[in-house]
Amino acid sequence: MKIAVDEEKCCGAGQCVLLAPEVFDQRDDDGVVILLDERPPENLYGPVREAAAVCPAAAIEVGEGA
Incomplete structure (x- = not known):
């Protein structure tokens, strides 16, 4: 799995951070997403997919390739 985020689209809702805090964080000044791990371990695939969906x-x- 490989993850990419579009900071221009991000509205700072923070759902990704709540679902997968090991993978996502937010900037203090505007709440825009920060990607902490673009290739998370397999045990985080479910939360990451859910974060992308919500x-x-x-x-x-979320890319499923290597």
Whole structure:
């Protein structure tokens, strides 16, 4: 799995951080997503997919390739 985020789309809702705090964080000044781990371990795939699915701005892209 490889993750990409689009900071321009991010609205700072923070759902990704709540679901997968090992993978996502937010900037203090504006709440925009920070990607901590673009290739998370397999045990985090479920939370990452859920974070991408619930992102109101569709700012998280999950690629299943290497």
